[in-house]
Amino acid sequence: MAEVDVRVLAKSDHRAAHDLARGSQHAPPVSDGEWAYAQDLHEPGLALGAYLEGELVGTSRLQRSRLALPGGATVPMAAATGKGVRADRTRRGIFTRLERECLDLAVEQGFPVVGSRVSEATIYRRFGHGVGNLSRAVRLYPREARLRPEVPCGGDVRLIGGASSAGLLPRLYERLGPYRPGVIGRSAAWWKATWEPLAKSARSPVVAVHSGPDGDDGFAVYRTMQSGDSGARVTLMVTDFHAANPEAVAGLWRFLLGVDLVEEVCARRRPTDELVEGMLDDWRACRTHSLNDDLWLRLVDLPKALDARSYGDGEPLVLEVRDELLPANTGSYRISPDGVEATSDQAQLSMGVDALAMAYLGTTSFATLAGIGGLRVIDSKAPANADRLFGASAAAFCGTTF
Ligand SMILES: CC(C)(COP(=O)(O)OP(=O)(O)OC[C@H]1O[C@@H](n2cnc3c(N)ncnc32)[C@H](O)[C@@H]1OP(=O)(O)O)[C@@H](O)C(=O)NCCC(=O)NCCS
Incomplete structure (x- = not known):
């Protein structure tokens, strides 16, 4: 096979790459009007193209975002998206080349973490990505789903129209801030591409806004x-x-369940610890439809990624991490409530960078990882201690598509 050349795309190639990625997911090329909304998602220097004999055959790009961490801090996150290889050139290593270059680019650009939403769950672990958080899809039948009187109440819900939502929603999302681990920043380009065309369309969705005392x-x-x-x-x-x-x-749940003439309410992405069942007279009136991987994470600059989050009240832990694609990350780290440092001390746990991504936001416990072959236990007391350090007070939740 001819040599694959992967390079940063010039602005003039962004639209072709956008259409290539869409084509790989069976979507048609964008119209001029759609491109006007989407083009700012392609940030200069962050979009890659794979060329075979001068022809663009694959692409992948990063968008600037931030990821909320346990403890309330945020870390720069590159949201990786727009990935695709032309259907007549798949399974010959083009994506592998793109992915390696993409991870290197993220490190070069100073992102400790890369986040993705993935089309197929079998592809990404080999590149060091792991499931950063889960979300659940629920279904409720309002006729059965009545809120218990003890459930907090007192705020107000108002509906806002499509046009005014284009200005208000971005400000409101920003105002909510990193209210849970896993929440990510939405750029102006994201709102323009994702929300504006919807808000301006004849079939714009309904927006319900809750306001409380503040x-x-x-x-x-x-x-x-x-x-x-x-x-x-x-x-x-x-x-x-x-x-x-x-x-x-x-x-908001009280409002959604009270809208007239509605037979069922479905929500595809909710935090796993949002106990809607517990708000209801009839526990079984809320059914979990599915439990799904939400945001996948790739810790590309491990010292920075580990240092960015805070840790719970545990004993210092020595964790050995292996990273074949980004060997600078391979090594042992001493992690304690006071911070993180590289160490040559004997490790207590040893794991791949993909498994660490599953624990990074507190989503998967080290005890669970040990049970599913995700880590090697050297000191039997270490998984419980690691869980005290990495545990989070709320389940991580992203809920943003990109
Ligand atoms: C997914 C996609 C980007 C892979 O591109 P590709 O150039 O064929 O990938 P590679 O040849 O580099 O394969 C990388 C590895 O992943 C595996 N793989 C690739 N696509 C896969 C799939 N859909 N299911 C399972 N495994 C897959 C390959 O077998 C290969 O494994 P190996 O390293 O053990 O040999 C491409 O098939 C595509 O564009 N698919 C449709 C769009 C899509 O799903 N995009 C990703 C959005 S998140």
Whole structure:
């Protein structure tokens, strides 16, 4: 096979790369109008193209974002997206080349962490990515799903129209801040590409905003779908739901379950510790439809990534990490509530960088990782201690597609 040449794309090639990635996922090329919304997602210097004999055959790119960590800090995150190889050139190592260059680019650009949403869960572990958080999809039937009187109440929910949501939602999302580990920053380009065309369309989704004593503190975006004639069954599908405190979460659920003429309410991405069942008179009126991988993480600059988060009250732990693609990360780290440092001391646990990504936000415990072959236990007391250090007070949740 001819040599694959991977290089940073010039601005003039961004649209071709965008269409190539769309084509690989069976979507048509963008129109001029769609490109006007999407083009800013292609940040100069962060989009890669793979060329075979001068022809663009694969692409991948990074977008600037930030990731909320346990303890409330955030770390720069490169959101990796737009990945695709032309269907007639797959399975000959082109993506492998792109992915290696993409991880190197992220390190060069100063991102300790790369986040992805993946089309196939079998591809990414070999490159050191791991499931950073889970989300669950739920289904409720409002006729059965009544909130218990003890559930927090008192806030107000108001609906805002499509046009005004284009300005208000980005400000509100920013205001919610890193309210949970796993939440990521949404850039102006993200809002322009993802939200503006929807908000301006004739079928713009409904936006419900919750406000509590300190002002707006949560929102839920939904569409309704009707099957059959008018008056027939209506499904309310929640597509984006973020709330900074339990009152806002409860207030938004109360509203969603109270919308008239709705037979079922579905929400595809909710935090795994949002106990909607516990808010209801009938525990079983909320059904988990599926539990899914949400944001995948690749810790590309391990010292910086480990240093960025805070740690719980545990004894110092010596953790050995292996990283075949980015060998600078391979080594042992002493992790304690006071911080992280490289060490040559005997390791207590040994693991790959992909497994560490599963524990980084507190999603998967070290005890669980030990049980599923995700790490080697050298000191039997270490998994429990590592869980005290890495545990988070809230389940990580991302809930942003990119
Ligand atoms: C996924 C995709 C980018 C892979 O590109 P590619 O050039 O064929 O990948 P490579 O040849 O470098 O293969 C890398 C490895 O992943 C494996 N792999 C690639 N695609 C796979 C798939 N869909 N399912 C399972 N394994 C896959 C390959 O077998 C190979 O394994 P190996 O290293 O053990 O040999 C490409 O098939 C594609 O564009 N798919 C459609 C769009 C898509 O899914 N994009 C990713 C969005 S997150």
